[in-house]
């Protein structure tokens with residue numbers, strides 16, 4: 001069957017992968033309300049396209065932290081990609097590089113920073129989980145730096161792992177032929193099988209729950225790399241992130257895998273953008289499956305988006321070629337959305353090109369007058385009628 005959109009890869013991956021692996025990739029936390037909402041919220045944002053704009057030339061290139069990339073669509077960090085495909089993270093890195101965009105490697109990759117770097121040139125970020133043992137963190141960050149990674153995406157929403165019930169039921173554990181490669185030499189590469197999720201237990205024993213804003217400053221003492229704070233959902237935290245020296249913010253709910261009943265990220269994005277006031281770039285991930293989603297995120301003020309599961313599922317279905325195809329399809333759809341909305345460059349995408357459910361009703365000037373008149377009449381009628389009614 002010919003694949004014509006990103007979401008179609010999920011069914012193929014489901015068929016191909018062992019249940020434990022597919023469930024780990026697909027699931028969200030608890031009731032999975034946020035998981036559905038990450039998608040549903042996009043569908044409630046509508047377009048206000050402009051017509052008769054000369055759209056014979058479209059430019060989707062952009063710049064992220066000073067790095068020129070081919071499109072505002074990047075790859076989010078997802079753990080343990082060799083469970084999806086034997087070439088895992090390396091195939092993903094090659095696909096990103098071929099598409100001219102950025103890949104973020106997870107701390108919990110089944111390939112190391114050095115292995116990913118050895119796939120060839122490419123702009124890459126390294127996602128960091130802060131372990132209790134800060135020597136481990138320092139060594140890892142230095143290795144990422146030496147391997148040519150260009151930024152650290154510091155994940156801040158995971159002091160404990162969210163409760164993913166299928167992982168508990170499946171007694172999820174990293175298959176024995178694989179390791180968390182970045183930690184192999186540090187004796188932290190294995191995951192014990194436990195009576196619930198092996199990953200949840202691993203996080204509980206290794207990840208530093210005391211992590212706080214001071215550590216963002218500490219991180220800047222051990223690395224020159226810019227730090228993106230990944231997992232911010234509020235204006236309050238966005239402001240603190242700037243004070244703490246963040247180079248950017250990723251509005252993320254971890255693909256709905258941490259705290260259930262947080263809003264869809266596309267709904268939280270605008271409050272963060274407004275709080276940040278253009279001081280640093282704001283990115284978003286969660287539920288991006290269409291070029292139209294990318295456009296909506298940019299219209300709400302994002303500099304770019306990251307995608308998680310589409311990469312995992314396409315990798316499982318078709319390796320590097322699958323990931324390349326996902327990036328190409330999203331790019332094509334995004335370009336088409338720009339054409340049909342009358343936008344030629346990313347700068348031309350504005351808040352006026354979309355309509356959200358939290359916007360006040362928008363009235364055309366003449367219609368506005370009519371409505372005002374109508375409202376006035378109704379209001380006066382109400383005022384006029386009431387004394388009469390009272391006298392009856």
Ligand code: FNR
Nearest residue numbers: 025076077078079106155254255286287307308309
């Ligand atoms: C993730 N995510 C994630 N985030 C992170 O900071 N470090 C990690 O190791 C992982 N691992 C991971 C594994 C899997 C299977 C998924 C689905 C997600 C979260 C990820 O970076 C991103 O925030 C979401 O995946 C974005 O949502 P979508 O695109 O999957 O809907």
